Amino acid sequence: MAHTLRVRREPVPWSAVARGALAAGPLLSVAVLGGRTSLGVVAAIGAMLAGINDRPGSRRSAVWRLGMPALAGAAGLAAGTYAGQCSGVVVLSLVLLVLGLLAGCVSAVGPVASSAGTQVLVAAAVGAGMPLGEPGWLGAVAFGAGAGWLLVLRLALPTPGSLAGDFRFDGERAAVARVYDATADLLEAVGTPEAAGRRAALTDALDQAQDALAGPRLRRYAASAAERRLHARYAAALPLAEAATALAWTGRKLTPRASAGPRRLAAAVRGATTHTGPLPAPSRSAPALRALDDALLAAAEAFDQGDGGDLHTRRRGPRELLRTAFGPVGREYGFRVGLSFGVSAGVAQWLHHAQWYGAHPHWYWLPATAVFLVKPDLGPLVSRVLCRAAGTVLGALAFAGVVAVLPRPAGLVALVAVCGALIPVATRHFAAQTAVVTVLVLALVMVGGEPQASAGRIGETLLACAIVLVVGHLPVPGERGGGVRGRLAVAARAAERYLAHVLGGSDDRARRWILRREAYRTLAEARTAIALAAAELPALARHAHGADEVAALLERLVDTATACAVHLDDTGRLTPRHTRRLTDLLDRLTAHPAAGRLTEHAAAG
Numbered sequence: 001m002a003h004t005l006r007v008r009r010e011p012v013p014w015s016a017v018a019r020g021a022l023a024a025g026p027l028l029s030v031a032v033l034g035g036r037t038s039l040g041v042v043a044a045i046g047a048m049l050a051g052i053n054d055r056p057g058s059r060r061s062a063v064w065r066l067g068m069p070a071l072a073g074a075a076g077l078a079a080g081t082y083a084g085q086c087s088g089v090v091v092l093s094l095v096l097l098v099l100g101l102l103a104g105c106v107s108a109v110g111p112v113a114s115s116a117g118t119q120v121l122v123a124a125a126v127g128a129g130m131p132l133g134e135p136g137w138l139g140a141v142a143f144g145a146g147a148g149w150l151l152v153l154r155l156a157l158p159t160p161g162s163l164a165g166d167f168r169f170d171g172e173r174a175a176v177a178r179v180y181d182a183t184a185d186l187l188e189a190v191g192t193p194e195a196a197g198r199r200a201a202l203t204d205a206l207d208q209a210q211d212a213l214a215g216p217r218l219r220r221y222a223a224s225a226a227e228r229r230l231h232a233r234y235a236a237a238l239p240l241a242e243a244a245t246a247l248a249w250t251g252r253k254l255t256p257r258a259s260a261g262p263r264r265l266a267a268a269v270r271g272a273t274t275h276t277g278p279l280p281a282p283s284r285s286a287p288a289l290r291a292l293d294d295a296l297l298a299a300a301e302a303f304d305q306g307d308g309g310d311l312h313t314r315r316r317g318p319r320e321l322l323r324t325a326f327g328p329v330g331r332e333y334g335f336r337v338g339l340s341f342g343v344s345a346g347v348a349q350w351l352h353h354a355q356w357y358g359a360h361p362h363w364y365w366l367p368a369t370a371v372f373l374v375k376p377d378l379g380p381l382v383s384r385v386l387c388r389a390a391g392t393v394l395g396a397l398a399f400a401g402v403v404a405v406l407p408r409p410a411g412l413v414a415l416v417a418v419c420g421a422l423i424p425v426a427t428r429h430f431a432a433q434t435a436v437v438t439v440l441v442l443a444l445v446m447v448g449g450e451p452q453a454s455a456g457r458i459g460e461t462l463l464a465c466a467i468v469l470v471v472g473h474l475p476v477p478g479e480r481g482g483g484v485r486g487r488l489a490v491a492a493r494a495a496e497r498y499l500a501h502v503l504g505g506s507d508d509r510a511r512r513w514i515l516r517r518e519a520y521r522t523l524a525e526a527r528t529a530i531a532l533a534a535a536e537l538p539a540l541a542r543h544a545h546g547a548d549e550v551a552a553l554l555e556r557l558v559d560t561a562t563a564c565a566v567h568l569d570d571t572g573r574l575t576p577r578h579t580r581r582l583t584d585l586l587d588r589l590t591a592h593p594a595a596g597r598l599t600e601h602a603a604a605g
Helices: 014-021 024-033 037-052 059-086 089-107 111-129 136-156 167-189 195-213 225-250 257-270 287-305 318-325 328-353 365-373 381-403 410-426 430-447 454-472 482-503 509-534 538-544 547-571 576-591 593-604
Strands: none
Touching: 014 037, 014 136, 014 410, 024 037, 024 136, 024 410, 024 430, 037 059, 037 111, 037 136, 037 410, 037 430, 059 089, 059 111, 059 136, 059 167, 059 195, 089 111, 089 328, 111 136, 111 328, 111 365, 167 195, 167 225, 167 257, 195 225, 195 509, 225 257, 225 287, 225 509, 225 547, 257 287, 287 547, 318 328, 328 365, 328 454, 328 482, 365 381, 365 454, 381 430, 381 454, 410 430, 430 454, 482 509, 482 538, 482 547, 509 538, 509 547, 547 576
């Protein structure tokens, strides 16, 4: 219940609000005026789904984050349309079940793949369950055009307040500046109980900056001088973050002078200035402090002369992506998504032919709702079900009250535009997002000629909640708790590679920073999965018992490896304290019961 009632507190994304207002509503109005209402409805759905994925970040990463799901959705719409035209109830349900299985497996690869899996299933349900009277390929083009229009707005419109430097890179600048601020925050918290949380915040800032800078590009290297400078400044932050982590490991409080340098660097990044001015140097009385001082000097040089830099990312090859998709995590996720989607599609078609909620040509709502409900990205299962049910009831009742006084179709088109603007704000809570999307979709289908159907939508949503609750608690043979233990196994392998590199005596610092980033990123992903599992009902939460303790031991091991790396750079040998801490952590990991199950899970994957 705590997760259900939790609302994210964050500033209003006014630029995303403006894009939402200019996307679905104007597209629909142009289509209505041109006499192609059905295509306008599909284009508005594409813009709506793209708006759900329109999150803060760089423009380059937005191409990947919005574009790939849009392409998947267009393909899903075409596939669903042709399958619905050529198949009976049983065959279509099996086709959608297999599609859900594959989309669920692929969703385990990462956030963008998860969004693509969601859109391909939602669009397939719309294509099969909402006949458009248009060829499937034309509907796919309209869907892609709607999402593409929002992407064009994302790339072309400047962010309010981005007055410094080239506005095209304001997202990257903000992300890199947050890395320097997070480094300063960690240095200020050294020796206090807040240090662990600040180190996790630094990991999150590095992950976001890395994603912002590593988006898709036509050329291999950054083409503009502004982007090359940002790459150099991000690369300069890595040794600073490493030194700050080593200082946090020692636990000795620092003077305020230690954090002043990273603060000035953060201000220089935000102001897009090429010179940092004088940086206060910390004391050089210990190896980690000397590493911090050296990193500050190198950063100052990068700010003055930097022209490009390695992002220190490790590209995953096709074999590794397939192993992730069809490994234990992907198989469990695919089983639940496929079964939920296939069963809900079959039930929806049976209810449609039985005219359970009246005679109308659409049955897409039930399977599309099941897709959103079965997504663990949106929170624990019970929380998702409660939020979806509450949001649908609220949205359907609000629409029923508003539609009675709106002129048609102009009033409905205006309502679509308003809801499009509200989506970026409503993403703070799943129930609020559901309510806004419910009003928007009901308005769209009513513009398309469907009668007002709020009561039927509430009934179908509650039925989808029941289906997903049952499927979500079904045992998966040999895979129980696979989502948590699979991600923890990946994190354990990354920590092992990083530790082996540090203790192997290699002088390749670039390789070390790549392995360090991978270890902390995978640990953060495992922590997220563990937190979600802990908020599930006991039937699901018990399978992740002890995983949080293993994650904490792995984090301390990676922290210790970082401290060892910094100390080895300075002196060439480890102190007895480093050796004792490493031995103790490795012994505790070996003896932990959950770590034993983790080894078996890694071998199975």
